[in-house]
Amino acid sequence: MSKVVIVGGGPAGIRAASVLVEAGLRPVLVDEGRRAGGQGYRAPAPNLDLDMKSLMGTEADKYSRLHALFASMRERIDYHHGTLVWGVHERALHTLADGVARTIPYDALILATGATDRIMPLPGWTLPGVFTLGGAQVILKDQGCLIGNRVVFLGSSPLLFLAALQYRKSGASVAAVVDTTPLSAKLVAMRDLMASPRTLARGVMYRTALRRAGVPLIDGATALGVHGKERVEGVRIKDGRGHERFIHCDAVAYGHGLKPETQLAELAGAHFRFDPVFRLWLPETDTDGRAGPDLYLAGDGATIGGADAAEASGALAAHALLADMGRPSPEPELARLRRQVGRLRRFQRGLARAFAWPVSQAAALPDETIACRCEAVTVGEIRAAIQTPLGPREVNRVKALTRCGMGRCQGRFCGPALQEIVSGACGEPVADVGRLRSQAPVKPIPLHAVSELEQTR
């Protein structure tokens, strides 16, 4: 029987696994997390007194259902938790768990690798106390901790409002929610946002709840910098009317929406195209998630769609895989799932307009701002490299010259900004300056993991 391996234990990976289990297969589910659920539906440890029902709010039932689904099939899958997949080569995954390297061969692969925050550099963004917006939620669900006492939620993302509410419920003082996109952009995006009226209504409800609680909501702001000596002391912004303001705080949750984790998809052979709405390079798939021979992508790791789309696209990918194995397809169910995924991804495209990636912030960054936090490469060093005679105009060559994107995170956090900085400095459209290529290991591993791999060959 074919060996099917799924990477990722969030909603997409769990739903894919459940479809395969129902079809009589025993899939392998490899999850870097210690417990299934992924980032958004992350379950706290049993010994942490966290009211997840209250934290998850309107999504509490879905959260419980997903975890119940996982528990119900736990014995019918091979679940490898706490396991990093750092490479894909010749139909095998190279993994590392608790320091032990292992190779997992596969006949078919479903990648449900999820997303990380997309970040635009900002003066002061490397100060202790500035964390990603997603990270601010993760540390609350995973450890029952807040990133600070008095928090500014800054960037552009619908999750700013959700996270701010979760923090307030948990006892934090929310100094402000600062959105760098103006309200007018929300109106322009309304046609796509109406693709999911329920989700839209939820977003409006979050804003209303925060406003009622007296939390300042600032729209259309320009982020100027995070200030402090050795720790966050405040955020400087220009508000929508052009007035400069300083907001005192001891922590900042910062993010501009999500970015798919596509490194493994690239190593597994997926092709990429530039998406002008997200302004990101995304892997190419058909409507059901096929990305190449025996390769399927699902969830936010394929394209940002949110948790509901992740579940539905996970099911679609598993059905596609089964169909490609010659199994019969439940056509009415597939049609329903395709409609659902299409609708939710259209909604996310609306969100990408309503909460825009701040391209103008990249152009306005002072030269001394750090662009690559791993290697401490500044925006000015990148601009200078491009402006030398016959300087590079492609991001991988800029990386080779400046080390931006060459550090520990492999360009995960500086990559999208590097594209904009290079585009701005050489006057080429962002689609024409390329994207950072992924290489194994996709996350740093100790040398012994590679040497053990050589020995098992």
Next chain:
Amino acid sequence: MSDEALGRVSKGQFVRVATRRGASLRLTVDGDPVEAVEGDSLLAVLMLNGRAVRHLEFGGEPRAGFCLMGACQDCWVWLGDGERVRACTTLVADGITVWTDPRRSGHV
């Protein structure tokens, strides 16, 4: 209401808002004794007790991690046996020794 009035004065950057039940653990960080509870991540312990995880190799500025989900690698610390770990995805074990600078771990 001030933070003091809310009874949430923390000696570190992070503020714990949910009770953790479980065995008490002891560890040392850069030679100093620190207490934790079973299930705590190393990063949570470092940030509940301080304001930085480490100092950058380039220039020495303080860093405290960033993504908190194992992606940015900005929270590397070293265990007593020289093993390098991400503080955010590593659970504290009783009796471990943690160094925030690899040169002090004695294995570099």
